[in-house]
Amino acid sequence: MEDMKDIVLEYVIEEYLEDEDEVLTYDSPLISGGIVDSFSMVSLKRFLENKYNITLPDDKATPEAFDTVNNIVALVNEFLK
Amino acid sequence: MAYSDKVRGTYNGTLQALKDKGIFKQERFIHSSQAADIEVEFPTGASLKKVINMCANNYLGLSSHPDVVKAAHEGLDARGYGMSSVRFICGTQDIHRELENKVTEFLGTEDTILFPSCMDANAGVFEAILTDEDVMISDRLVHASIIDGMRLCGALHDTFKHSNMKHLETKLQLHADKRLKVVITDGVFSMDGDTAKLDEMVALCEKYDAMLFVDESHSSGFIGKTGRGTHEKCGVFGKIDIITTTFGKALGGASGGCVSGRKEIVEMCRQKARPYLFSNTIAPVVVAGVNRVLDILSKSTERRDKLEKNTEFWRQGLLDAGFVLQPGDTPIVPVMLFNAKLSQDFSRDLYDEGIYAIGFFFPVVPNGAARIRTQISAGHEIHHLEKALAAFKKVGEKYGILGKTKQEIIEMYGL
Amino acid sequence: MSYNNEIKNFYSSQLEEIKKSGLYKEEKSINSTQGAEIEVEYPIGTKSSKIINICSNNYLGLSSHPDVIQASKDGLDQRGYGMSSVRFICGTQDIHKELENKVSEFLGMDDTILYSSAFDANVGVFEALLDEDCAIISDALNHASIIDGVRLCKARRYRYANNNMDDLQDKLEEAKDAKIKLIVSDGVFSMDGVVAQVDKICELADMYQALVMIDDSHATGFMGKLGRGTHEEHRMIGKVDLITTTFGKALGGASGGCIAGRQELVDMLRQRSRPYIFSNSMSPAVVVGVLKVFEILSKSSERRDKLHKNTRFWKNGLEEAGFILTKSNSPIVPIMLFNAQLAQDFSRDLYAEGVYAIGFYYPVVPKGKARIRTQISAGLSTEQLERALEAFIKVGNRYGILGKTKKEIIEMYPLSI
Numbered sequence: 001m002e003d004m005k006d007i008v009l010e011y012v013i014e015e016y017l018e019d020e021d022e023v024l025t026y027d028s029p030l031i032s033g034g035i036v037d038s039f040s041m042v043s044l045k046r047f048l049e050n051k052y053n054i055t056l057p058d059d060k061a062t063p064e065a066f067d068t069v070n071n072i073v074a075l076v077n078e079f080l081k
Numbered sequence: 082m083a084y085s086d087k088v089r090g091t092y093n094g095t096l097q098a099l100k101d102k103g104i105f106k107q108e109r110f111i112h113s114s115q116a117a118d119i120e121v122e123f124p125t126g127a128s129l130k131k132v133i134n135m136c137a138n139n140y141l142g143l144s145s146h147p148d149v150v151k152a153a154h155e156g157l158d159a160r161g162y163g164m165s166s167v168r169f170i171c172g173t174q175d176i177h178r179e180l181e182n183k184v185t186e187f188l189g190t191e192d193t194i195l196f197p198s199c200m201d202a203n204a205g206v207f208e209a210i211l212t213d214e215d216v217m218i219s220d221r222l223v224h225a226s227i228i229d230g231m232r233l234c235g236a237l238h239d240t241f242k243h244s245n246m247k248h249l250e251t252k253l254q255l256h257a258d259k260r261l262k263v264v265i266t267d268g269v270f271s272m273d274g275d276t277a278k279l280d281e282m283v284a285l286c287e288k289y290d291a292m293l294f295v296d297e298s299h300s301s302g303f304i305g306k307t308g309r310g311t312h313e314k315c316g317v318f319g320k321i322d323i324i325t326t327t328f329g330k331a332l333g334g335a336s337g338g339c340v341s342g343r344k345e346i347v348e349m350c351r352q353k354a355r356p357y358l359f360s361n362t363i364a365p366v367v368v369a370g371v372n373r374v375l376d377i378l379s380k381s382t383e384r385r386d387k388l389e390k391n392t393e394f395w396r397q398g399l400l401d402a403g404f405v406l407q408p409g410d411t412p413i414v415p416v417m418l419f420n421a422k423l424s425q426d427f428s429r430d431l432y433d434e435g436i437y438a439i440g441f442f443f444p445v446v447p448n449g450a451a452r453i454r455t456q457i458s459a460g461h462e463i464h465h466l467e468k469a470l471a472a473f474k475k476v477g478e479k480y481g482i483l484g485k486t487k488q489e490i491i492e493m494y495g496l
Numbered sequence: 497m498s499y500n501n502e503i504k505n506f507y508s509s510q511l512e513e514i515k516k517s518g519l520y521k522e523e524k525s526i527n528s529t530q531g532a533e534i535e536v537e538y539p540i541g542t543k544s545s546k547i548i549n550i551c552s553n554n555y556l557g558l559s560s561h562p563d564v565i566q567a568s569k570d571g572l573d574q575r576g577y578g579m580s581s582v583r584f585i586c587g588t589q590d591i592h593k594e595l596e597n598k599v600s601e602f603l604g605m606d607d608t609i610l611y612s613s614a615f616d617a618n619v620g621v622f623e624a625l626l627d628e629d630c631a632i633i634s635d636a637l638n639h640a641s642i643i644d645g646v647r648l649c650k651a652r653r654y655r656y657a658n659n660n661m662d663d664l665q666d667k668l669e670e671a672k673d674a675k676i677k678l679i680v681s682d683g684v685f686s687m688d689g690v691v692a693q694v695d696k697i698c699e700l701a702d703m704y705q706a707l708v709m710i711d712d713s714h715a716t717g718f719m720g721k722l723g724r725g726t727h728e729e730h731r732m733i734g735k736v737d738l739i740t741t742t743f744g745k746a747l748g749g750a751s752g753g754c755i756a757g758r759q760e761l762v763d764m765l766r767q768r769s770r771p772y773i774f775s776n777s778m779s780p781a782v783v784v785g786v787l788k789v790f791e792i793l794s795k796s797s798e799r800r801d802k803l804h805k806n807t808r809f810w811k812n813g814l815e816e817a818g819f820i821l822t823k824s825n826s827p828i829v830p831i832m833l834f835n836a837q838l839a840q841d842f843s844r845d846l847y848a849e850g851v852y853a854i855g856f857y858y859p860v861v862p863k864g865k866a867r868i869r870t871q872i873s874a875g876l877s878t879e880q881l882e883r884a885l886e887a888f889i890k891v892g893n894r895y896g897i898l899g900k901t902k903k904e905i906i907e908m909y910p911l912s913i
Binding site: 083084085088089091092093095096099105106107108109110111112113114115116119122134136137138139140143144145146149150153154157158159160161162163164165166168169170171172173174175177178197198199200201204210224225226229232233261286287289290291292322328329330331333334335336343345346348349351352355356358359360361363364365366367370437439 | 530675
Binding site for chain 2: 039040042
């Protein structure tokens, strides 16, 4: 569980942060905070699907569900079962 | 109709919020032709003021060039004012095809299709050539019109960090399974004036079987030794699959744009691109003008050479005065001020000194990256630039930012 | 670039399919100004021939009117060729504001915002005004640009059957709880020439507290007593909240469009509408031409009157000859042929007779409703209309469809399924 959190967090930092000094936590707002735009969400979704071998339906992949690392992990877990 | 007080109030509230945040856009009325010297009414109702324009996309100084105006006159006589029809019904003239052929030759592509604007070209091209089996991988700083085009297209959309080739490569690997892949970038990025690394992008596209799309709106006519664009500058002339560009900036500045590229792609646009099918093409008077512009540019590089010299002079002058500039070598020269309010005050003070240049701030540029964006023109003479430089120095001194670093300016004005 | 053979072949085969399905669009090149008679080069590379044009949107015959051309030249001399800038940087001239004011006055609206085309106006309007809590209720036959604008907007979407007020009411009922509801309809439906029931739309809008937007691209300048459009025709001036129209058809035909409407709505568009913010406005030469068009229209109703006279003459002539027309009440006069191949053959034969009119078939119109769409212009003389009518009758006789009912024509030229 912690493991997945860190994997997602690391991916988000690597993928989206332009400024190396910015600090992100599990609860940082990603979409409402302007870090991930709605377009870039696509690559995050694709990353999660490839990494965890799941399919996230479009109606579940909402901006709310992707807004924090914690939310994302909850969503992925829902589909891992 | 039910335009109730409630509805009115909703919109008034939004408008007031924009004003409170200082991001309400106000227009200034120009009572003259577009040129280095213009006459401006601002604020609305004020008497006219003659100012030097430092913020037009009139890079080659052709927007009111007498030869272009004359060609437009002739176009009106020979082919009339309007077509009152879309292209495929009865809205295509010989001069439209002439222009398409000239652009093809100038850009070194296989074929060209005109659109009413480059906004429409970008809005229509992706949907016409891609489906949900394909992927579009775009630089994160591409122009808004490209974003709208991608929004209207069913293909998967992903982005790569601005001009970051390593990141682009990981994205090309990630989407290797897609049928068609298109890498999308601006040739010159309009806010920073930096240039895409087209040579590296061509290599990556070849490696991963992707097509390359470049928006050359801020480069056609003056970037590269003979002004063909970024692909000429980067040594990849003839290697770009899809180029979009505009006639609304350097190439006369009236209106219109195009998609130029592989023959089949252009043909697909002719059959399927919605803004092409459902809207009049460029009016004859404008077409005649652009045809003349391309003749002028094909004959001599004088104007782009002058633009290059002007740009060097301007950039060096600002650096010597101690301004912080966005690095680059295009005629887009952003003077960095970082603080949004400072950029607005600076612009206003410049105007008082007879210099017209606009401040840009969030959300047009990232937070904390506010600036005055200056754009140099071959229509500027050295005396224009000297006067503008003196005004920039005077206002720069007033705010005490000359010779200061980014860090120091941010300390003085906050973000 | 990796435009390899695989990609090239992919697109080549797509184009081949379009050709096979008979939907490939080929352009004819016009080597003259737009007008009642034009010089056409078709197929491209052959010698031009002079023919009567009966399929342009040049309703008022102003597309190459000498006064408009002269005005455009004056515009070039006084305000130059291009602005090389978007409106809010340094791309606004006094003449742009003048035209906006002129349109507001002509249409009877608070304010007006210019766009580089009516297509862009429709693409940019919805997203700027409505969010996901709002609803758009749109006529099923609205123009493609409205459809694209709606696609870019997050508001809930409802579609009602063409010109069907009962269905509109049902959809308004469904959308009842939305924050802001906007009904949008073409003023004249361009494929049928039918005028929307703007009065009834406004009545329903009142009942359900909805806003009304009308696209009068095929109406401004000639529908209604003073040519103001379908809102005038239905006595609804002041009742419609937003009107889109174009300068690319009756009003000179060059390019450009606009949205006229309530003050706050236009203010919002200026701040938020993406095609307005990110694209040059109309070029000075075009703006001054349109200003002259409005001057001509406000001086005299001569052109409008001639257009309506021409339209009556044309419709009567076709009906007397035994053609089946749609229920058009505008200068758009479609001649129903039902079968797609027949529509194409008919158009080709007309061309050979010196008359230029285009066949429309699926997917532009529904299957089994193929037609020749004619559009009447004030620029056509009675003599030209008579010649065109003669050609229609000649070709109609050739295919044996004159005086025949829909059923009989379909029996002769069965519809493919």
